[in-house]
Amino acid sequence: MDDAAPVNWEALDALVIDFATSENLIEQQPQESLADSPASPLSPLSPSSSSVSSSSSSSYHSRLIIRQIRRCLAAGDIDAGIELLRAHAPSVLDDHRVLFRLQKQKFIELLRKGTEEGRDAAIACIRTALAPCALDAYPEAYEEFKHVLLAFIYDIHDQSSPVANEWSEKKRSEIAGLMTSVLRAHLQAYDPVFAMTLRYLISIHKTFCFRQGTTSPISDLTERLLMEERDPPAVPQESFYEAPPFDEVITVDIQALAHAVELTRQGAVDSLRYAKGDLFQAFQNELCRTKLDVPVLDELVREYCVYRGIVRSGFVASAGDSLTYACTMLCFISF
Incomplete structure (x- = not known):
């Protein structure tokens, strides 16, 4: 890993632990055992991290x-x-x-x-x-x-x-x-933040590589994780067809949403109408339409947890350092 771009391991660990517990991949361990992990010392999760984990777990059902x-x-x-x-x-x-x-x-x-x-x-x-x-x-x-x-x-x-x-x-x-x-x-049953973050980072990474005419160094992983096909958008309610035109502030939101998740302008308009003008919710709705290969992601998270000492090494057959390294690169890649 490039020393000029150090990884914030605690932030990444918190995201992965939130995902793993939210998807019932591992049981939440006591904070003391995480802090005492010999493979990778971790500070106890902050109250905000704990609340995020609780919120994600509540939508599991x-x-x-x-x-x-x-x-x-x-x-x-x-x-x-x-x-x-x-x-x-x-x-x-x-x-x-x-x-x-x-x-x-x-x-x-x-x-x-x-x-x-x-x-x-x-x-x-x-x-x-x-x-x-x-x-x-x-x-x-x-x-x-x-x-x-x-x-x-x-x-x-x-x-x-x-x-x-x-x-x-x-x-x-x-x-x-x-x-x-x-x-x-x-x-309001959105995927954990880690899964949505991967979707977004992979998509902008692919776009960046395409525009630069370069081959991604992690193309094998990104192609395995992110599927090209998207789910159809949620259907707008009938009343939305009578909605007044968006004002100038909303127009900015339309452009931002269209650019962030590669939508047409009309697609962004429909998405914002469905979310009743809530840009963040519209962004989540559109982001989650992109499909992740769930078994591959689950295995990647398990391997990462073993690599970082979050779970015992016997939890999975082996820890794939190459996949772990690729995951780290993906989460903290900078253009």
Whole structure:
């Protein structure tokens, strides 16, 4: 590590410990044991650090629920996803924009079964749920409703059909990603600061290297950690379409948000409207749309904890110093 840019190990340790405890990767150890660690002496966490850890841990249950709903929707089990929503975030289903998308996907999944029972259930879905939602979800919903009915006529394997996109299993991941974005903001279940920091630093590091025409010295790690695909943005409420124009102060926020997370101006406007003008919340919403490879990140954190003496070396099979070093570089890289 360059001596001219020393690492603030205590700050990095606090971020990693907050992440590890928030994600239940390790149990929080007494502060005395951390301070007495022979591998790396640590000062006791400050009150502010402790409060951050408590806040992150309090959203763990909500994040688990969101992951469970995401898995159900991505697997095409729309009913299970809706039941979980009713149990844990019923007000989300009051938004007919969201409900219409869920019911439309349910209709497709019922037809996908290819059975008489599935077809009958799809017809019942149209009559009792999909058609009523299409009437007041949003202006284009009824046209989308009429279009998706073509799935009755065209075969699932017909790639030239006008509803080939509706049959695509990619639609499942899109609706799962959309609900993840909506629920994360609705439940205020954001990832720990460490995970969001990595997303931001990797993205600006990649942008910097691209503009400079240079190859990143940590490209192997950044490509493994950060996925190119983003979740869809949360859907703005209907009332936002009647919102007054932003004033000059908000215009500055629009530009800042668009630049920070690589959005179009309209994307930044929609994001700020969804966050009711709260720039920090909009930034968190957009940042968390970028997907991290969670197993890779968890393993990296475990290795770091072993390397720094935060947990015993037997906690994992081995500590990868190369990954630890790359993590340190990433968190404190300067341009």
